[in-house]
Amino acid sequence: MITKFSPDTVHETAGYSHVTISEAGRLAHLAGQCPLDLGGAVVGEAGDYAGQTAQVIVNCLAVLAAAGAAPEDVVRSVIYVVSPDSTVLAAVWDQLNASPLAPAFGTASTLVGVASLGYRGQLVEVDLTAALRDEPTTDRD
Template sequence: MSSVVQLIRSSALADAPYASAATAPPASRLIFLAGACPLDDDGRTVAPHDYAAQAARCVETLSTALEAAGATLTDIISTRVLVASADRADLVTAWDVVHTAFGDHEVPSTLLGVTVLGYPDQLVEIEAVAVVAA
């Protein structure tokens, strides 16, 4: 099933690896996802000190939550990627994993460096909103 999300790029803005905006038809159903965290099945943080591995686990968690809601990554209309670091290289490491997982579906996204996240040893969290046909 194809996504109802329409990605919008503006030639008046700098080229970026994500759309500058996205829309969905009026008869769509929004899915607000909790922040996807890098937790294993027992609730422990995976891969302490590894930004890439935690980002990958967050994408897996996000995909599982989407599946439960009847959606996939291509139904996401926006993301916010939170990275517990003041070092830009750590943010880019996490972003590269997330961007690769989304492939050509380059949704509007915000990448933020934050002081701390909620779980012990947690370095990455992904917030997302998805949309599917009603």
């Protein structure tokens, strides 16, 4: 069970919750998802935040599904964007929240502008933690 709330003793949020509580159980800690295609190449032209965000969404949905989770199971997210410009950060946030991944960002969430990320030309990365509902049905390598 996941409980999300924001106490009235702190500021209102832009759609996320100040507190996310998950009952004791299994968690999936997903590696930061980058805008890489199946071949490992960075997607998008220089400055293509929307294209890179779209690929990050695809990758996040794929790894969540592989872990046996859905966006609704995410208990924590951190979004990294290479930009000091709050309008760029807001545009990435808005795109994420208009996507099928949107429920992941209603929990405890952090949006950070950074100087650089791991791949040349990379502009966006999303790090997720999900609470898993059921015991695993198969072993994984």
